[in-house]
Amino acid sequence: MPVRFYCCYLLQSTPKPTSFYIGSTPDPFRRLRQHNGELTQGAYKTSSAAKRPWKMICCISGFQSQVAALQFEHAWQHPYQTRHIPKENRIVNSRSQMYRSLDKYIGNLRLLASADAFSRMPLTVHLLEEVALMAWMKNKFKIAIPEYVHVEEDIRPNIGRQDDDLPPIGGGKLKLYTTQYSVSKLSELYCNYKKEDQQGAVCPSCHFEVDLTKFASTLLENCQDQVIPRSGSCPSCQKPIEWSVIAHFAKVS
Known part of the structure; x- marks a missing residue:
């Protein structure tokens, strides 16, 4: 019986690269098509034609349940108030400070991947676009990642189009x-x-x-x-x- 796959992801607008969106899903390929309007039931915040298409630039997998993925998603969306990031370690203190900064989104991803609440989960960070890889390597806020958090580079252009292959980020290495x-x-x-x-x-x-x-x-x-x-x-x-x-x-x- 395989582990059911859940991940949290970060989208970036192609025409407006300073626009981002955080979500969670058991099916990242289908979810991105929904965000881009190819399928119904996308999110309101990604429905603007001026911001489409969206790219999935990175995601984090390894959550043991949908609840755990949703908790991580909420914390990533609200890093200025989540209990999973101590006040003294926060890199943003208000919602407005989150906008337009990929470095801050990646920095908060690093902080949450290191949080005690998620430390017993086999988390893997998947870097799917060059911009995410560069921001991760830059590590502007000098946030260290524990050894138990795996990082994988899988740069593939235009992920989310109907004729694209989804990076192999689902399923576990342990049967x-x-x-x-x-x-x-x-x-x-x-x-x-x-x-x-x-x-x-x-x-x-x-x-x-x-x-x-x-x-x-x-x-x-x-x-x-x-x-x-x-x-x-x-x-x-x-x-x-x-x-x-x-x-x-x-x-x-």
């Missing part, structure tokens, strides 16, 4: 299942008995099944300042495994 077979004896972390409808995650490389409780305890042994782990390695093949993805499927499967 997750509700398993019904015996767990390997490879590690002490894992049980050696068969249990009906055992919930867990399977490494896509070696198909090793994670016992969630013991895996969490092991990860926390070297992270005494954490209550919930972030990630770890498969004890079989040493490939990375995101704890938030595993926990999500244990809850909803």
Whole structure:
């Protein structure tokens, strides 16, 4: 069962490059076509013909639910008042300061990607246009990004037109299942008995099944300042495994 995809995105107007729009969606390709009027049910703020077409210049994915994506979207739209950015770290203090500055949109994206509320999610920032890549590399406000936030460059022109391919930003690198077979004896972390409808995650490389409780305890042994782990390695093949993805499927499967 794959992770359902949600992302928050930043649009930039092609004829008016100082106009931007922030939104969230499970289908960025379809949503951009809606914003550009190719499909119905676009947003009012992107409906002006003078600002079309819009380009999706970057997005951030890895949210475990629609609610989490909406929370990030709201915080990105209101960085001057969100609780996810401490007052002393804010780069804007009013709504008017947000307008016309790509550097501030990217700066606030960096701040939110580093926020504690989203730190247990396997977030990936996708830079889809050269302007977003340049602003990200420029990092005008010198905001550091934690190692657990992934950044991918996927520069493709004119994303959103009907004949364009969508960058591969949906889906996860870890295949997750509700398993019904015996767990390997490879590690002490894992049980050696068969249990009906055992919930867990399977490494896509070696198909090793994670016992969630013991895996969490092991990860926390070297992270005494954490209550919930972030990630770890498969004890079989040493490939990375995101704890938030595993926990999500244990809850909803």
